[in-house]
Amino acid sequence: QLCENRIAFHVHPSRQELGYHREPITEMASSSILGGLMLACSAIVSALHIPMQPSNITSNSKPLPWDVAATHPDDLYFTEHDDTPRRLLDTGETEATFYSEALPLAPGEVVFTDPYKTHIKMPEGKVVLTSVQADIVDENKRPVPLSEVYLHHWIFLDKQKPNDGICPGYLQYVFGVGAETRDTPYDWPTYKGDIYGWFVEDTHFWSANIHALRTVNIDPNVNDGVKGCIECHGPNKWCRSEGGFECCPDKSFCPVVSYGDERDAPKTYYFRYIVKYVDQPKESEAPDANAPQVYQGANYILDVSHPKCNIEYNIPANPTNVDEAVVTVTLPKDVMFFQLWGHIHISGYNITLYHGDSTAAPAICTSTPRYGTKEGVVGDEKGYVVSMSKCEYKDKPYIIKKGEKLTLQALYNVGLEDDRTWLKGPFHDGVMGLWFMTGKHCEKDECAGEDGFSLLEL
Numbered sequence: 001q002l003c004e005n006r007i008a009f010h011v012h013p014s015r016q017e018l019g020y021h022r023e024p025i026t027e028m029a030s031s032s033i034l035g036g037l038m039l040a041c042s043a044i045v046s047a048l049h050i051p052m053q054p055s056n057i058t059s060n061s062k063p064l065p066w067d068v069a070a071t072h073p074d075d076l077y078f079t080e081h082d083d084t085p086r087r088l089l090d091t092g093e094t095e096a097t098f099y100s101e102a103l104p105l106a107p108g109e110v111v112f113t114d115p116y117k118t119h120i121k122m123p124e125g126k127v128v129l130t131s132v133q134a135d136i137v138d139e140n141k142r143p144v145p146l147s148e149v150y151l152h153h154w155i156f157l158d159k160q161k162p163n164d165g166i167c168p169g170y171l172q173y174v175f176g177v178g179a180e181t182r183d184t185p186y187d188w189p190t191y192k193g194d195i196y197g198w199f200v201e202d203t204h205f206w207s208a209n210i211h212a213l214r215t216v217n218i219d220p221n222v223n224d225g226v227k228g229c230i231e232c233h234g235p236n237k238w239c240r241s242e243g244g245f246e247c248c249p250d251k252s253f254c255p256v257v258s259y260g261d262e263r264d265a266p267k268t269y270y271f272r273y274i275v276k277y278v279d280q281p282k283e284s285e286a287p288d289a290n291a292p293q294v295y296q297g298a299n300y301i302l303d304v305s306h307p308k309c310n311i312e313y314n315i316p317a318n319p320t321n322v323d324e325a326v327v328t329v330t331l332p333k334d335v336m337f338f339q340l341w342g343h344i345h346i347s348g349y350n351i352t353l354y355h356g357d358s359t360a361a362p363a364i365c366t367s368t369p370r371y372g373t374k375e376g377v378v379g380d381e382k383g384y385v386v387s388m389s390k391c392e393y394k395d396k397p398y399i400i401k402k403g404e405k406l407t408l409q410a411l412y413n414v415g416l417e418d419d420r421t422w423l424k425g426p427f428h429d430g431v432m433g434l435w436f437m438t439g440k441h442c443e444k445d446e447c448a449g450e451d452g453f454s455l456l457e458l
Contacts, residue, residue: 159205161200
């Protein structure tokens with residue numbers, strides 16, 4: 001109990017300035033015996049990796065956020081609903097809409113699903129997925145603003161067929177973005193009238209990691225309020241780090257204000273995703289020369305976080321008020337890309353891919369966030385990232401050859417002033433800098449004879 005209750009946390013100086021002091025629950029006695037015990041406790045906790053308990057717990061009778069019973073289910077299944085049937089689009093694609101089981105969420109409640117228990121459904125048969133986008137809707141199927149339920153991210157994993165590279169683990173996912181997903185689908189554009197996408201069939205096992213937080217009634221006086229909630233600030237009951245995924249696991253709670261009325265009640269939501277697809281060509285049939293041809297697309301995901309492919313990273317304050325994260329990588333194959341874009345969080349300036357081993361190389365594409373300007377308006381939520389710009393090379397694809405150096409750079413504001421958003425510095429936790437590239441693999445080595453271009457050859 002002594003070890004569990006009386007160890008103070010280390011806090012970065014930039015956090016201390018904002019009052020993120022971790023005080024012991026009770027004053028520690030000054031005796032040398034007790035001091036020696038505390039040193040021993042610290043060593044034991046460190047060696048055994050015992051989770052620290054939050055030091056800002058008080059002994060009053062008010063229930064703590066994590067003492068509230070979680071409301072959403074362990075296993076999550078998805079299905080289509082009769083009121084949103086599949087429909088054939090003018091593009092020749094079919095659109096299918098899937099909904100999760102009901103997700104009752106209390107104020108402050110966090111969803112962070114286990115991929116082994118999140119059972120994604122896809123169109124049956126042998127199909128080619130060309131686009132996926134997602135959002136959170138209420139019990140009437142109406143989209144809810146990010147200020148009510150913040151969709152931090154969603155990723156869909158295809159067990160039989162991971163993306164083409166270059167990161168391991170969860171970053172092998174096939175589709176997925178973040179809060180900007182309503183206006184920025186994960187997709188392949190057509191090229192010369194032909195269709196590209198992800199070939200799948202019934203034998204593929206699909207799962208997902210979905211991270212969403214109900215950010216109503218958040219206590220503004222604890223851990224920086226909504227900012228601390230959606231950035232998963234720590235340390236707290238669940239983590240010893242300063243912030244990130246581990247600090248807001250599934251069924252955890254951000255600190256909330258209790259009103260003693262219906263505002264404290266859970267509300268029902270659904271995770272909804274919309275898939276566009278076409279049927280795979282039948283091997284027994286000769287292709288119709290007058291119809292669009294259908295091909296397997298290339299799908300690459302890069303990550304700027306450090307160490308390599310860490311998914312997320314924390315940004316401390318610095319005198320320049322700008323944080324720069326940079327990584328240099330290579331691709332394992334020759335590829336022609338039709339589309340490139342990025343994913344960054346609130347306070348991000350942009351994310352850029354350069355064709356070379358530094359940011360002095362030619363810039364292939366800069367993906368810039370659009371920040372919403374209207375309070376509580378779905379798709380334009382004030383201060384939130386609501387879309388990311390894309391670079392499209394539909395007429396003449398961009399060529400990146402195997403082994404060529406690529407440098408990815410993400411820039412974030414860590415200053416106290418930012419007229420784009422309410423979420424300001426001087427530090428940010430759990431940010432991302434992901435980069436998506438869809439296109440086709442070259443048919444010949446070094447894309448010889450392919451109708452594309454490279455800034456290195458201009």
